[in-house]
Amino acid sequence: MNRLAICCTAEVDDGEFATRIVAENNVAYAVYRLGDRYYVSIDLCTHGPGSLGEGLIVGEEIECPFHQGRFHIPTGKPTLPPCTDPIQVWSVHLDGDQIWIDLDEPQTNS
Numbered sequence: 001m002n003r004l005a006i007c008c009t010a011e012v013d014d015g016e017f018a019t020r021i022v023a024e025n026n027v028a029y030a031v032y033r034l035g036d037r038y039y040v041s042i043d044l045c046t047h048g049p050g051s052l053g054e055g056l057i058v059g060e061e062i063e064c065p066f067h068q069g070r071f072h073i074p075t076g077k078p079t080l081p082p083c084t085d086p087i088q089v090w091s092v093h094l095d096g097d098q099i100w101i102d103l104d105e106p107q108t109n110s
């Protein structure tokens, strides 16, 4: 297990739908709150330099602020061009109010 603490749930509390960017080990992660569920993906868009943590949540999708392509947050699958390649996502674990991921357990996007 390669456990990485991302942040506390209280740090993603700007509303029912919120994002936050967390940098750990020189990698930027985007953390999403969708109601009472939390998700973590890589922050960088696969189409270009867009920061997904600065994007707009639309339903269960994140819209990249650069060219408005979209990804399905729970799976990382691209849902709207110009994005065609999935983003890396990880299963989120909660330990009390701590959000963490296991870097050895990335989801496969399949």
Ligand code: FES
Residues within 6 Å of the ligand: 045, 046, 047, 048, 049, 050, 064, 065, 066, 067, 068, 069, 070, 082, 083
């Ligand atoms: S950089 Fe994200 S859609 Fe182009």
